[in-house]
Amino acid sequence: MVPAGLKTTARILLALGGGYWASSASFALLARVLTACGMPRVDAVTLGMMLVFILYLCLILWVFAARRVWLPFWVLCGLIAAGHMAPFFFTQGH
Amino acid sequence: MEPDFRRAMGWLHTWAGVLLGSVLFAIFWMGTLSVFDIEIDQWMKPATRLPPAAQTLALERFRPSLNEAIAARAAFWNVEPPNDRQSVASVHYRTKTGFVSHDIDPVSGRTLPDAGTLGASGFIFPFHYSLHLRIMNLGTWLVGLASMAMLVLCVSGVIIHRKIFAEFFTFRPSKKPRRLLLDLHNLSGVLGLPFHIMLTFSGLVILGATFFPASINALYPNPRGYFYEANGLSFLNVKPGQPGAPVVSLDETFARAQAVWGNGSPETVLVATPGTTTGRIAFFRDRTQQVVMDRDVVAFSSTTGELVSHPPAPRAIIRTQRFLSGLHLIHFHHWVLRWLYFMLGLGSCLLIASGFLFWQASRRTKQANTFGFRLVEGLSAGSITGIMLATLAFFISNRLLPPGAHAFGMGRAALEIGCFYLVWVGAFLHGWLRPRRVWIEQSAAISAFSALAAMLNWITTGDHPLHSLANRYLWPVAGMDMLLLVGSALAFLTARKLARKQPGKAVGKTV
Known part of the structure; x- marks a missing residue:
């Protein structure tokens, strides 16, 4: 049995750190996808910058609300992986 | 809603509030005072309490200050002519050693004595978003964390209050102090909810490039590129030139700017890298009658006076972002709305303080x-x-x-x-x-x-x-x-x- 204090600490770290990393990575991905679809890059970045806070908020709330922490954990990992693999698929960025 | 979910949100509401309540109160208190930053500046700098001038000062009257900036090899120099919130003009420039700022008498054009204060716009307003902790941008990140906590508090607060509309009308000042605190907390929270959410969200968006630089780094080789493009400031994107070049007449260049605008007055006149061969003179059109802070900038070469750029009006997404900025920064001039912001800001302070005190009152025994x-x-x-x-x-x-x-x-x-x-x-x-x-x-x-x-x-x-x-x-x-x-x-x-x-x-x- 995992002690309650450790569980809480894990959730806080996952929500703040993991949520931040996942939001940041997914919006880097979104910006790449939108520019690839033809949106000017300044618009793509700005749109992401407004939406990213809403995603981060939802992720934080979800991590704290979920009964088991594993589902949010894997989804966050997936978002982070997707965001960081994007540069290999989109080369026209710079 | 399942009770487990509400309990989780209640837990989150309690602890996010207790841990970050102090920081949140400091941010909202300083933000509320910043609504009247220029007015507080006048209180703190008595020499600037002057009646408005009947005629506007010619821009060439600021030339001595511009020459000082050129001699100091300033990165930029700008002048803000008087407006209806501020009857003095002010000049600013940044040198390698620091930021120089002077107030100018709007009638005589002479420099007013240095008041020896940062005032509200130099201390209270920066405190609002940086907590005066400049090491590694720590203050700004702490403000970001507290702002995210505020959004979490707003959402979880709505979820844990089942009877939100009944509480809207519940105020029991004669009951025990604990009830009074909770009623105050609910009342200020529900009445001001759109304000709390919008101001927190727009504040985060304003600092978005600081908090989430990843998408900028993904698409721009240099973050400055995004900043220039999003703000219509691409004319600043030039290679450094040689010093020793003259700066053409500001008034003649202004006449050309007005011809481009058709009509309108500048709220800021900027000379970037004054005195160098690639210097620029830019006129920022007065936008104090609208919420959206869409800059209308006309830029000229400071050595020849020829037009460099006049970007078209921004597209929808940038305009949305500029609207959020304007909503937060109250760049527009409207006294009734300004007082409303001030009152709602005090309401937010009350919300945070009463929540903080309720936590203690309910645990004291x-x-x-x-x-x-x-x-x-x-x-x-x-x-x-x-x-x-x-x-x-x-x-x-x-x-x-x-x-x-x-x-x-x-x-x-x-x-x-x-x-x-x-x-x-x-x-x-x-x-x-x-x-x-x-x-x-x-x-x-x-x-x-x-x-x-x-x-x-x-x-x-x-x-x-x-x-x-x-x-x-x-x-x-x-x-x-x-x-x-x-x-x-x-x-x-x-x-x-x-x-x-x-x-x-x-x-x-x-x-």
Whole structure:
């Protein structure tokens, strides 16, 4: 049995750190996808910058609300992986 | 909704609030005061309390200051002509050693003596978004964390209140202080909910490039590229030129800018890298009649005077972002709305303070002797009434320090800020040492400090409230004095009420 204090600490770290990393990575991905679809890059970045806070908020709330922490954990990992693999698929960025 | 979910949100609401309540209160308090930053500046710099000039000063009259900037190899130089919030003009430039700022008399064009203060726009407003912690941008990140916590608090607060509309109409001032605090918390929370959410969200979006640089880094080789493109400032994107080039006549260039605009006046005239071969003169069109801060900038070469750029009006997404910025920064001029922002800001402060105090009131009987409770109790007075006292000490020191004061190796402006922190730390110590009496004593101190600040303004400048009310151009000073006096009276009533009901506690809400 995992002690309650450790569980809480894990959730806080996952929500703040993991949520931040996942939001940041997914919006880097979104910006790449939108520019690839033809949106000017300044618009793509700005749109992401407004939406990213809403995603981060939802992720934080979800991590704290979920009964088991594993589902949010894997989804966050997936978002982070997707965001960081994007540069290999989109080369026209710079 | 399942009870588990609501319990999780309740837990989150409690602990996010307790952990970040102090920081949130400081941010909202300073933000509320920043609504009137220019007006507070006039109170703190008596030399700038001037009637508006009948005629606008020609831009060439600022040439001596521009020449100073060129001699100092400034990165930029700008002038803000007088507007309806500020009757003086001001010039600013940045050199390698620091930022230089002067106020200019709108009639004679001479430089006003340095007031030796950062004022509200130089201290209170930056404190609002950076907490004056500049090391590694720590303050800004802490503000970001607290803002995310505020959004979490707003959402979880709505979820845990099932009877949100019943609570809308529930206010029981005669009940126990604990009920009173909860009712105050619910009332200010529900009434101001759109304000709390919009202001927090737009504040985050304004600093979005700092908090989430990943998408910029993914698409731009240099983050500056995004900044220039999003703000219509691409004319700044030039290679550094050689020094020694002349700067063409500002007034003639302005006439050309007006021909481009058709009509309109500038709110800022910028000369980028003045005196170099690639220098630029840019005119930022006055946008104080609309919420959206879409810059309309016309830029010219500063050596030849020919048009460099006039970007088209921004597209929808950028405009949305500019609207959020405008909503937050209140760049528009509208007195009624400005007061409404101020009142709603005070409502947010009340929301945070009452939530913070409710947490203690509901735990006092059971956990009064635990370390955690003592810690929060000891911190709460310093972070609520303490920051008000510190702000008042900032105003009082501004009126008491002689011009050119210098002590402990600090100039006058730094000494004022020293007074702010000294009183703030003192208030925390006071709260730690005397947790039972602290609210009464600090409310009484707020009352005394506010009255003293208004009194000192009268003694040192001669602008007593009746005089300042009778002269339109002194209304900012009158407004500040009135708020100080009203705040003093409210704090006095609070202190008296608390002293009668000891040990019951309530909130001391003042200006």
